[in-house]
Amino acid sequence: MPRDRSPRPLKKRAPQAPALSPRGAxxxxxxxxxxxxxxxxxxxLEGRQAVRELLRASKREVREVLIEEQRxxxxxxxxxxxxxxxxxxxxxxxxxxxxSERSRTEVPQGVIAYARGLEPTSLEDLxxxxxxxxxxxxxxxxxxxxxPHNIGAIMRSALSFGARGIVLPAHGASCVxxxxxxxxxxxxxxxxxxxxxxTAGALVELRRASIWTVGLDASGPIDLEECAVxxxxxxxxxxxxxxxxxxxVQSRCDVVARIALFGPLASLNAATAxxxxxxxxxxxxx
Amino acid sequence: MPRDRSPRPLKKRAPQAPALSPRGAxxxxxxxxxxxxxxxxxxxLEGRQAVRELLRASKREVREVLIEEQRxxxxxxxxxxxxxxxxxxxxxxxxxxxxSERSRTEVPQGVIAYARGLEPTSLEDLxxxxxxxxxxxxxxxxxxxxxPHNIGAIMRSALSFGARGIVLPAHGASCVxxxxxxxxxxxxxxxxxxxxxxTAGALVELRRASIWTVGLDASGPIDLEECAVxxxxxxxxxxxxxxxxxxxVQSRCDVVARIALFGPLASLNAATAxxxxxxxxxxxxx
Numbered sequence: 001m002p003r004d005r006s007p008r009p010l011k012k013r014a015p016q017a018p019a020l021s022p023r024g025a026x027x028x029x030x031x032x033x034x035x036x037x038x039x040x041x042x043x044x045l046e047g048r049q050a051v052r053e054l055l056r057a058s059k060r061e062v063r064e065v066l067i068e069e070q071r072x073x074x075x076x077x078x079x080x081x082x083x084x085x086x087x088x089x090x091x092x093x094x095x096x097x098x099x100s101e102r103s104r105t106e107v108p109q110g111v112i113a114y115a116r117g118l119e120p121t122s123l124e125d126l127x128x129x130x131x132x133x134x135x136x137x138x139x140x141x142x143x144x145x146x147x148p149h150n151i152g153a154i155m156r157s158a159l160s161f162g163a164r165g166i167v168l169p170a171h172g173a174s175c176v177x178x179x180x181x182x183x184x185x186x187x188x189x190x191x192x193x194x195x196x197x198x199t200a201g202a203l204v205e206l207r208r209a210s211i212w213t214v215g216l217d218a219s220g221p222i223d224l225e226e227c228a229v230x231x232x233x234x235x236x237x238x239x240x241x242x243x244x245x246x247x248x249v250q251s252r253c254d255v256v257a258r259i260a261l262f263g264p265l266a267s268l269n270a271a272t273a274x275x276x277x278x279x280x281x282x283x284x285x286x
Numbered sequence: 287m288p289r290d291r292s293p294r295p296l297k298k299r300a301p302q303a304p305a306l307s308p309r310g311a312x313x314x315x316x317x318x319x320x321x322x323x324x325x326x327x328x329x330x331l332e333g334r335q336a337v338r339e340l341l342r343a344s345k346r347e348v349r350e351v352l353i354e355e356q357r358x359x360x361x362x363x364x365x366x367x368x369x370x371x372x373x374x375x376x377x378x379x380x381x382x383x384x385x386s387e388r389s390r391t392e393v394p395q396g397v398i399a400y401a402r403g404l405e406p407t408s409l410e411d412l413x414x415x416x417x418x419x420x421x422x423x424x425x426x427x428x429x430x431x432x433x434p435h436n437i438g439a440i441m442r443s444a445l446s447f448g449a450r451g452i453v454l455p456a457h458g459a460s461c462v463x464x465x466x467x468x469x470x471x472x473x474x475x476x477x478x479x480x481x482x483x484x485t486a487g488a489l490v491e492l493r494r495a496s497i498w499t500v501g502l503d504a505s506g507p508i509d510l511e512e513c514a515v516x517x518x519x520x521x522x523x524x525x526x527x528x529x530x531x532x533x534x535v536q537s538r539c540d541v542v543a544r545i546a547l548f549g550p551l552a553s554l555n556a557a558t559a560x561x562x563x564x565x566x567x568x569x570x571x572x
Contacts, residue, residue: 053551156551265446266446267446268446272439272442276565282546283511
């Protein structure tokens with residue numbers, strides 16, 4: 001299945017993109033501190049891969065690491081102990097009961113860490129990063145994906161396929177809960193994380209910054225692999241588990257594409273759809 | 287990235303495939319009934335998509351459907367009620383407490399069904415199905431994937447990308463637990479499910495039946511997309527969450543291929559790796 005990689009005409013980039021206030025881009029940055037006050041989360045991490053990567057990446061202050069006593073030895077727990085020791089992080093061996101009482105995930109795998117919360121990246125800065133450097137980058141925008149396992153799993157796949165960051169809707173509560181962090185398996189230490197008041201508005205900003213917005217929806221008129229802009233600065237937009245992309249969000253995408261499915265079910269979990277989309281983008285860039 | 291789809295030489299199909307007893311293929315079928323006695327599972331289903339597909343597919347006897355009283359109406363619950371009513375299935379509205387007490391998953395989504403257990407397919411019959419029909423089929427073989435969410439998620443993706451069946455190691459306990467069934471979102475009603483005493487032995491049988499065995503491992507010498515046999519009758523072999531493919535299992539594969547990853551983590555969840563592999567196979571067949 002050789003694919004035509006020559007650019008083909010798509011919907012023309014609209015210089016008359018749906019208008020925000022003329023100061024929209026500045027106000028996006030202007031709102032940054034307020035969003036940061038709400039907090040992204042990431043202060044409590046559970047699970048061996050998430051805690052190991054926190055220590056390996058060494059990008060933020062780690063306050064304490066708790067390890068369950070009488071846990072069978074494992075190479076990854078030993079590595080956590082060694083990393084914590086050499087970097088002077090407080091390490092405490094605690095009872096199963098204490099670990100369990102402190103845990104906020106289903107299975108903490110014998111380890112919890114407490115760290116300084118993650119810092120958000122403004123949408124404007126994220127857009128600059130996507131366009132900077134030798135080769136254009138891409139980001140993933142999650143619109144109403146609500147299952148924390150799915151959010152974390154998409155972060156993990158996105159980073160593994162080369163995404164630069166992830167854009168999430170800002171809620172009252174923090175976004176990177178212990179369950180998200182555990183499913184992300186360390187990806188939160190490396191991905192830029194941007195909180196936005198709404199997905200549709202964020203897409204307008206991204207288009208204004210000359211980043212292609214590609215929505216993923218089962219009803220999309222073209223197959224994602226046939227999308228001509230996969231090698232360009234790109235935002236992949238993933239919709240909710242049940243309903244896909246909202247109509248307003250779809251209307252803000254330059255392209256809406258589908259993943260070809262077969263058979264009596266023909267439905268993917270949101271995390272799976274996101275992973276495959278990131279895979280397709282990474283392949284188009286090789 | 288145009289790809290060369292012309293067949294290229296791979297490891298030559300070994301007529302001297304590692305020998306089982308000369309009656310290996312027959313004894314595989316001979317063991318079928320014993321494995322069936324152990325049971326595949328699938329008797330208790332929870333979650334809206336799993337229960338709806340049980341009723342829609344109508345392939346096995348449904349004993350009873352329980353729905354939580356005072357549940358907010360939803361189109362999918364209404365469809366379940368309608369399907370159960372028109373097909374004469376006993377339907378009971380129960381208290382939240384009863385549903386919760388009976389539930390064996392984390393979130394039953396207000397519905398539990400009880401049905402006749404699934405019937406296993408022998409490996410020999412599965413191999414025949416993969417080769418029958420106009421276009422060659424493929425199956426997914428899981429080697430030591432232990433997380434029930436991952437097993438179910440792989441079933442869902444496999445079916446959605448056209449796989450015919452799934453091969454699982456037989457344990458003492460049933461394989462299709464309520465958690466597996468829920469994550470599979472109805473895929474268990476359509477996929478052939480084959481239990482085998484061991485993965486390595488099953489791969490020998492599949493190779494003997496002229497089915498290519500392609501293992502997925504981060505250390506694989508070629509990129510999965512460059513594998514020349516993706517359009518042939520195929521078994522994709524997925525390894526465990528932590529360790530990938532066991533050495534013995536790898537040695538029984540015709541090809542070991544990788545999914546190209548980037549960045550500081552560069553590791554995929556087993557369900558994600560399985561989904562992407564099925565996607566790549568389905569794309570190679572379009």
